[in-house]
Amino acid sequence: MFHAGTANPRKKMMAVEMKSELMQQVQEGEIEEEDVPKESTIANWINSFSRGWKHAMALQAIEAAESNLNV
Template sequence: IKPEIKALMETMFLNGNIDKRKKMSAQEMYDNLTERASQEEIEENDIPKVQTIQNWIANYTRTFKASASLRALEEAESSKNT
């Protein structure tokens, strides 16, 4: 997945974390990217398949949860030491 596409998908994912009403499925992300391609913001050839987006969501969710847990643990440790 090209970096600019990945950045768009990350934004869509994070917006869904902040506001559950904006949470998008892999198909909805694909449709959003397709719309951007029709407006010539991105290249249509760069859009991953829905299954690829689904796999990316699963991997990103796992990574996001792990990094959020690590940050929370570090904050808890630092507040304990002050």
């Protein structure tokens, strides 16, 4: 679910949508309800993932720019 928005920004999911998807998996017997985190926890995961992704992409851009300068 976290990578859906990475591949296609139009498919980004909000915490409430992820919680709903997880609850659907509970209904289908794929996971247990006690394994579904609170919406606030999911939101924190999304924010942490986003910060990490932006940081990684910034480092990659810097490395590419430095590489182009050295060519």
